[in-house]
Amino acid sequence: MSGPIVVDSVAALRAQLRDWRREGQRIAMVPTMGALHDGHISLVRIALERAERCVVSIFVNPTQFAPTEDLDKYPRQLAHDLDRLREAGAHLAFTPGVAEMYPAGFATKISVGGPSSGLETDFRPSFFDGVATVVAKLFLQAAPDCAIFGEKDYQQLCVVRQLCRDLDLPVEIIGAPTVRDTRGLAMSSRNAYLSETELAVARQLNVVLRQTAAALAAGADEASATGDAAEALVRAGFRKVDYVAAREAVTLAPWRRDRAGRLLAAAWLGTTRLIDNVEISRG
């Protein structure tokens, strides 16, 4: 099987997509920062079910990293990523450099309100501005019919939905279930930073979240249940817990028992920050 077409300029991307669109083909996009794992490949599979053509962007977006974060050490492995895309049957990889996405003089920032408030934003204040800006650019460059985002980054998924709604971007946003290893750890490019011992601790994140969501669904007091969860994570070996929080599933407003809920968490294992989330079923 031949590999995906690889383009690194907006002009080449548009030229190829124009041809496919002229032929009446639907285009699905999977935005990524590369270091592709089974979670990303599951997004490609969904894209291929939803459209004739699957476009995967691979771009480590500097504007969503704070100066103290891991931009420099973020894994970059293009040859491996293209192999994985070839196996998965993706049609095009868009691999722009920083100068293509943010040419000299670039001066625009998109700031989404609503679901971006709190949670990640309390700890990474400019993260969603960076995500919203680059996702808006990718959607304007590729004009896909739909785009697939993993539920693993649940707040990001809600922010992207809000972005498209507010800016009338005609892209259907499809949320995809989190892919986990056999012991429940959510797939993440940052798992590559973890030692074997840390991986064992990391798996407790999902265990604690599932137990806490079950307790909340059964009527447990929200503040005590989320506080207990944070303590359980520290006991399990996490260095620091940024948050364990219950939210309304669509708007991420404070959780109400009569609405679909989501339990979200972020915690540090050594120097690696992990996030995860689970559904809170209605009691």
Ligand code: PAF
């Ligand atoms: O989830 C990611 O990998 C990134 O935040 C995204 C959506 C590709 C934007 O850079």
